[in-house]
Amino acid sequence: MSAGIDLENVSCDFGTFRAVDHANVSIKPGEFFSFLGPSGCGKTTILRMVSGFIEPTQGVIRIGGKDMRGQRPNQRPTALIFQNLALFPLMSIWENIAFGLEVRGVDKATRRAKAEELLRLVDLPGAADKMVSQLSGGQKQRVAIARALAVEPQVMLLDEPLSALDLKLRQHMRAELRAIQKRTGVTFIYITHDQGEALAMSDRVGVMSHGRIQQIADPRDIYNNPVNGFVASFVGENNVFEGDLGAVSDGMATLSTPHGQFRARINAGVSGKGVKLYVRPEHTIISAAAPPENGVHGTVHEVSFEGAFIAVHAVSDSGMKMVAELRNDGSQVVPAIGDQVWMGFDAQRAAILPDADTKR
Amino acid sequence: MHKLRQNLAHLYMAAFLIYLLIPLAVMAGAAFNDSRLPSIVPWKGTTGRWFVELAADERMWVAFRNTILVALAVAVLAVIVGTAAAILINSISGRMRSVIYGLMISTILIPGAVIGISTLLMWNKLGVPPGLHLSVLGQVSYIAAMVMLLVLARLQSFDAALEEAALDLGASHAQVMRRILLPHLYPAIGAGAAVAFFQSIENFNVTQFTRGGADTLTVYVFSKVRAGITPTINALAVIMIGITIVAAILYEVRRRRIERLMARGAEE
Amino acid sequence: MQDLIRRYGLGLTGLMCLIVAFWLLMLVIIPNITLFESSFRPYLPVTEIGGPRDTYSFDNYLKVFDGSIETTFLGIPITVPVHVMTFFLTIWYSVVVTVICFALAYPIAYYMAKIVNPRSLPTILLLLFVPLWVSEVLRAFAWWIILAFKGPLNSLLLFIGAIDKPVRWITDYDAVMIGLVYTYILFMLFPLYNAISSLDTNQIEAAEDLGAPWWKIHWRIVLPHAKPGVASGSVMVFMLSAGSLLVPSILGSTTSQWFTQTIQQWMNDALDWNTASAYAFLLLFLCTLFVSVVMWIFRVKLSDIAK
DSSP states (O other): OOOOEEEEEEEEEETTEEEEEEEEEEEOTTOEEEEEOOTTSSHHHHHHHHHTSSOOSEEEEEETTEEOTTOOGGGSSEEEEOTTOOOOTTSBHHHHHHHHHHTTTOOHHHHHHHHHHHHHHTTOTTOTTSBGGGSOHHHHHHHHHHHHHHTOOSEEEEESTTTTSOHHHHHHHHHHHHHHHHHHOOEEEEEESOHHHHHHHOSEEEEEETTEEEEEEOHHHHHHSOSSHHHHHHSSOOEEEEEEEEEEETTEEEEEETTEEEEEEEOTTOOSSSEEEEEOGGGOEEESSOOSSSEEEEEEEEEEEOSSEEEEEEEETTSOEEEEEEESSSSSOOOOTTOEEEEEOOGGGEEEEOOOOOOO | OHHHHHHHHHHHHHHHHHHHHHHHHHHHHHTTBOSSSSOSSSOOOBOOHHHHHHHTOHHHHHHHHHHHHHHHHHHHHHHHHHHHHHHHHHTOOHHHHHHHHHHHHHHHHSOHHHHHHHHHHHHHHTTOOOSHHHHHHHHHHHHHHHHHHHHHHHHTTOOHHHHHHHHHTTOOHHHIIIIIIHHHHHHHHHHHHHHHHHHHHHOOHHHHHHOTTOOOHHHHHHHHHHTOOOTHHHHHHHHHHHHHHHHHHHHHHHHHHHHHHHHHHHHO | OHHHHHHHHHHHHHHHHHHHHIIIIIIIIHHHHHHHHHTTSOOOOGGGTTSTTOOOOSHHHHGGGSSEEEEEETTEEEEEEHHHHHHHHHHHHHHHHHHHHHHHHHHHHHIIIIISOGGGHHHHHHHHHHHHHSOHHHHHHHHHHHHSTTSHHHHHHHHHTSOSSOOOOSSTTHHHHHHHHHHHHHHHHHHHHHHHHTSOHHHHHHHHHTTOOHHHHIIIIIHHHHHHHHHHHHHHHHHHHHHOOHHHHHHOOTTOOOHHHHHHIIIIISOOHHHHHHHHHHHHHHHHHHHHHHHHHTTOOHHHHTO
16 A cells, blocks of 8 residues: 655745745655755655645645645654654553554454564564664564554655664665565655665755755766756766856857867856866776866875775866766776876766756 | 862762751751750750750641641642643643743742742731631642743653543543553652742741741741750751651652562563 | 654644643743733732722832941941841842852862762762752751750860850851851752763873872863853852751851742732732842842853753
8 A cells, every 4th residue: 555645846944944945746656766966955854744744834735636735744654764763662562563453453363463473574573572762773663664664654764764873774774664664565755865774775855955856867867968057966976067158059059168168068047157067986987088078187186995896086288177087897998196197077877957947 | 180070069968968968967966965955065065955945845737747748738739729820831832821920930040038928918918817727728839830841841742642541541631630640640740749849848938927826847947046046946956857868768768669660660 | 843743643742842831831931921021010908909009119128228237347327228138148148158158069079070980979968868858847947946046066066175155156147057058058069069070080190190289270171161050059059048048047046037038928928919029020130130140140041050
C-alpha cells in the first residue's frame, strides 16, 4: 500500500520569512524521492507540512489524491522518521515499535507478534525486550524504521535520519534503506543535505534553495544536466568561468572571459554580461599540447591522490585555480608539480547556466 | 600550607554538621529523660513514659490525622497545579512568559502570614468559613510554585520530537500526555509530591491564620511549647525525626540503586 | 499558545490554562486584592458592615504611629512609635541573620562544590537534608531547650569553666537570631552550592596559576560567578526571617517583638482583621521594596533567583 503525494503551489511563511515558495511536485506511489539542499532551504518545512505539523500558508497538499488540509498528524497516512529518531527512552524496543498499534487499540499479543515480524524485517531479531539505551546507532536506526512501518503508512518521511551515524555505517544504511523501501513498496520522501545520499538512493531528487525547488529530476540528470548554477555547484564540484556572452546558436554559445574564449552548451534564460560557465573536474582534460578549443594554459601546483582518482590542481596563466580529476587506472599520464600543461574540455560537457532561481 | 587549609576546611565542615545535628540530638535525648521539664540536664534516669503519654493524648491524634489529610490534599493539588503550570510556562515565550513566571515565583517569597490572612479574607467574603480546607488552598498557593520549578527543570531535558513522533504514529493528544510526557516527568512529579507533602506538614504561618479551630501537628506543638511543656513533645520529635531519617535513607538507597543501573546500562 | 494547542490539543490546553488561572487568580491575585481592599476599611461590628461608617480611609495604616517609646539611635535619644520600631527591628535583625547565614554557609558551599571528595558528597547532602526536613517548630523548640537558663549549653559551659555563672541566653533578640540562623541557613547554603558548583574549576586553577592569593580568587572569580546564588539565598533567608512567626514566638523574650507577632495580635487577639490586613500589606510591600532595592543595587534579576 503506497500513495502518491502532490504539492500544488505550496508556500509557507514564518512571519515575514518565506520558508517554502510555490513548491510544485508530484511524487509517484512507491517512489523514493529526495529533497536535497543546504540547511535553511525549506526542505524540512516541506516534510513537516506533508506530515501535518505545519499547515501551508497557501497551496494544496494531496496524499493519495486526498486533500490533507485540516488533517492532523495523527490522521494522516504518513510516518515520520526524525533526525534524532525520537525513540521513546522509557519504553522497550518492542513497545516502541508497537506504540502506533497500541494507540489504535490493538491487543497485546497481536502487537507483540507484529513487532517481532518487523524486527525480522529490519534485521534485528531478538532485540524486542532490550531498552533503547542498549542499542547502537545503526540498530536504533532500524528500530525507528520498524516503528514507522508498524502503522503501515502509505508514505514514509525521513528527516536526515543517517546524519548522526559515522561514515561507514551511513553507507551501509543507504543500501539498507533502499532495500527496505523496495521490499515494502512504500513511498519514501527523504530529506538530506548530503548529495551522495540523495543521488545513491533516490528514484528522483528535488534540489532546493531559498525555499524554491530548483530542479526535479533523476539523480543522473541532476548531476549531468543541472538547470542552474546552484544545482551544479551544490551537487558536485565545478570549474567556473565568468564572462560575457557572445553568439548563441543551436543551444551552443561562446563566452568571453579573462581566461580566454570558450564554447559550451547554454540553457534557456541566460543572457548578457557576467554569466557563468560550469565544467566538472572529471570532464576537464589535461594535455601537453593545446586542444583545438576551450584550452587554458597553466602550471600544476598540487597533485593529490584520492584513491579512485587523482586530483590535479593547477593555476592558469591568467591566475584562475582549476581542478582536473584523472581516473586512477593508468590510462592517463599524471603530471608533476610545476609542469606546464593545457587544460581543456569538450564543449558538450560544459554548460552556461543561470544562477539559482530565487524570484518571488 | 595547602594541606593545612584543606584540613581546616574538613574541620569546619564537620563542625557545621555537628552544629546542625546536635540540637536534634539534644531534643531527642530529652524525650527519654525522666524529668518533667524537657531537658537533658540533669539526667534523672531513662524512661519511655513520655511516649506512653503522647500516645494517650487524644488531641495529638486528631492533629496528626488532620496534618496527614491536609498534606495529602496539598500534595495532590500542588502536583496538578504545578505540573500544568510548568507545561504551560515551558511552551510560551516572550514578555507574557516572564510576567506569569515572575508572578508564580513571587508566591514563594510572600510571607506566610500575608498568604494566610489574604486567603482567609477572600474566602470569608465568599461565605466560606475558616478551616483546614482554607489551609490547604493557602498552602497550595506557594507550594505549587515549588512543584512547578521541579517539573520545569525536568521539562528542559524533554525532547519535544518524542511528542511529535507519537502524534505522527497516530496517538491522540491525551495519549501523548499519558504515555510520553507524563512518564518523562514522573521523577520530578514524585519529588514534587514529596516536597509538597513535607512542606505542608511543616507549615505554620498559613495554617495559623486559616485553620479556624482545627489543629495540625505544628499548631499543636506550638501551643504546647507556649503553654509550658512536658517532654511528650520531645517524644513526638523523636518519632518525626525517625520517620525523616528512614525516608531519607530509603531515598538514598533507591537513588544509589538507580545510579548503579544507569552505570550498567551505559556499559552495555 | 499556538504551540501549546498544537502539542496538546484544545481540550488539554484549555484544562491546563483553567488550572493555572485558578491558582493565580483564586489563590494569589484576588486574595491579595481583597487584603489590599480590606486594609482601607474600618473594623466594624457585622451589622454595620456596608453601612454609613464603612468608608475607605488610611486609618488602619496610621495606627502604626500610635503610642511611642523612647530609644536611642547611634547614641542619640529619640522617640519612635512602637510598631515602627518593631518593623525596623524586624528588618534590621533579618538583615543581620542573612549576613550571618552567608558568612557561615559560604565556606561550606565552596567546600561542597570544590574541595570535598565527590564520593562523600551524597552522604553530606543526606546529613544536611535531615534537619531541613525536620519541622521548623521542632527546630526552634530544640534551641529553646538548649538555651534554657538551666539548659545543656549553660551546663556545658559551666562544666568546662568557660563561664562561672549561668548566662541568660533568651534575652532581647539574641535567641531569636540564633534560632533564625539555624532554621534558615540551609536556604542560603543550597543556592550558594548550586551556583559555585557550576563554576569551572579550571578558572580557579588558572587564577591560582597566575599567582592570585586565595582571598582574591574568591573575591574576583568565585563570588562574581556565584552572585545569582548569593542573591537567591539572601532573598530567601531575608524574606523567611522577616516573615517568620514561629521562631520569634518560641525563642522571643519579654523585650523582643517581631512584626509578624504584631500582625497576629491584631488578627487573633484584637480580632481586627482590617488592621491586620493593613499591617500584612505593609510587611509585604516594604519587604518587597527592600529586596527590590537591594537587588537593583547588586544588579540581580528575579529570574536569576529561581534557579
